[in-house]
Amino acid sequence: MGSMDDEISLRDIYIILKRASRMIFGITIATFLAVFLVSYLLPATYESEALVQALVLKPDVQQENPGVANVFRTLPDGKAMGLGFNKQIENKGPYVVKILGNAPIKINSRFDDKKNVLTVTVRGHDAAETKQFAEEILAAFGKYVRDQAYNAANSSLNGALEQARLDSEALQAKIEQLKGSLTGIVPVKTNPVAQAALESDEIPPNVARADNPALAYVSLELAKQQTLKASLDAEISALQRLAANPDQLRRLSEQSARVNVLSPPPLPQKPVAPRPLFNAVLAAMLALIMAVFWAFLSAALAEETNVSAEPTPASPVSPSEAAS
Numbered sequence: 001m002g003s004m005d006d007e008i009s010l011r012d013i014y015i016i017l018k019r020a021s022r023m024i025f026g027i028t029i030a031t032f033l034a035v036f037l038v039s040y041l042l043p044a045t046y047e048s049e050a051l052v053q054a055l056v057l058k059p060d061v062q063q064e065n066p067g068v069a070n071v072f073r074t075l076p077d078g079k080a081m082g083l084g085f086n087k088q089i090e091n092k093g094p095y096v097v098k099i100l101g102n103a104p105i106k107i108n109s110r111f112d113d114k115k116n117v118l119t120v121t122v123r124g125h126d127a128a129e130t131k132q133f134a135e136e137i138l139a140a141f142g143k144y145v146r147d148q149a150y151n152a153a154n155s156s157l158n159g160a161l162e163q164a165r166l167d168s169e170a171l172q173a174k175i176e177q178l179k180g181s182l183t184g185i186v187p188v189k190t191n192p193v194a195q196a197a198l199e200s201d202e203i204p205p206n207v208a209r210a211d212n213p214a215l216a217y218v219s220l221e222l223a224k225q226q227t228l229k230a231s232l233d234a235e236i237s238a239l240q241r242l243a244a245n246p247d248q249l250r251r252l253s254e255q256s257a258r259v260n261v262l263s264p265p266p267l268p269q270k271p272v273a274p275r276p277l278f279n280a281v282l283a284a285m286l287a288l289i290m291a292v293f294w295a296f297l298s299a300a301l302a303e304e305t306n307v308s309a310e311p312t313p314a315s316p317v318s319p320s321e322a323a324s
Helices: 010-019 021-041 066-074 078-090 094-100 127-183 192-200 213-243 246-256 276-309 319-323
Strands: 046-056 106-112 117-124 257-263
Touching (some): 010 276, 094 127
Antiparallel strands (some): 106 117
């Protein structure tokens, strides 16, 4: 355990601080003035922030065209739209670069997946210009949402049209097969016992009670398949008309995807940076701490140097050496 002489007292602290007071206050004041001057000379920075969200709704499509309505049921949702444009801002995508160009504007964004809210923050050196760029970014977000909806609808339309054509070809092949089966049915009239047996096997009554059940069944199935093909051909016709009219497709897709501005970008009233007084006070506090630390470190090094420089006392003479 160290002795009391090894412990530093308040008086020692006072003496060290008093000796280094000029250095401490000089560094602190010089740092304060330098940081304040530099911050004061820096150009002002203004900030404008907006909150937006993308909403995907059901389009106003006639119910008699279910195939057309299905085209717009596969659109990306609002969260996917917001997250996608957030990536555009982070990676300086084409929608953002087209607006910014070489302008000294900084854009930051964050997307809240739970609330489906995109926060866009624009910083610039002119208040009106900053607000204008924020509004243009919101307009770019609207264009991005509309383009994404149109591209998704167009892709879905092409896929639906191709699938409908394949289904139509399959139905036509089945119809031709049923027509061929009709010519091979023997025109034999069945008896009541056979009709009752067929009806007991859950054969539809209109088929089981027919004079020729096989002919009735094939004829009924043929009519059913022809009805399905007629409905499918009508759907293909509607899809083809929509594919041949890109303006209508874009209009319907724009009805599905919209941008809701929750908080428009305001006109900044005062700059957010630089803050000369705040920066200067913070820098001065850090400089004060470093100066005090340096004062104690210098005092400790000086004391250690003085102790090592003192001569080592001579060892006492032994009795044998004294007698000789």
